[in-house]
Amino acid sequence: MTTIYLVRHGITQANKENRFAGRTDEELHAEGKKQIVQVGERLKNVDISAIWCGPGKRTVQSAELLASLLNVPSSSLPELDEINIPHWGGLTKDEIRQQYGDEYPTWLNMPQTFNLPGCETLKQVQERAVGAVNCMLARHDSESLLMVSHLIVLRCLVLYYQKLEIKDFRSIKINNGSILCLSEDALGGRSIQAM
DSSP states (O other), rough: OEEEEEEOOOOBHHHHHHEEEEEEOOOBBBBHOOOOOOOOHHTTSSEEEEEEEEESHHHHHHHHHHHHHHTTTTEEEGGOOOOOOGGGEEEEEEHHHHHTTTTHHHHHHHHOOOOOOOOHHHHHHHHHHHHHHHHHHHHHOOOEEEEEEEEHHHHHHHHHHOOGGGGGGOOOOTTTTTTEEEEEOOTTTTEEEEE
């Protein structure tokens, strides 16, 4: 049985400033690097065979740091990238509210209905993230893997594996540097839980 450890990238300056980093080239903050070193310490006795990450700078930096600590290869998958909402990138939550009116309240209060031209929906993020997990499971049999991604991607995976609806998106809390474990049960189903 393959087990996948899911990690949210280390904290960034945007996280500290309550900015929507999106697909900007946001780097890890020094504090975020320390968080990822702590992740590596927690997983050092797990026989991780490969690390997969999103293509964004903060996930690549987190994955490369873990690859160095755990002495395993890392690769990026575009399906693990952050949600695509281009016009929000780099803005604070207050700036989004001021510049884009009802978009942010809808995002907060009815995420299942969030659907803007040229942007991804949470359902689309979930579909590509689950596809990436299935791809990893197909490539690695009975191994332990590590996946580094973003809050939104990880929330979508938790919703899927816990059989929750997109409307429950806000109920999922995942801090920077958190570790989740996606494992198979005795009946062949998959479940996800915090470590």
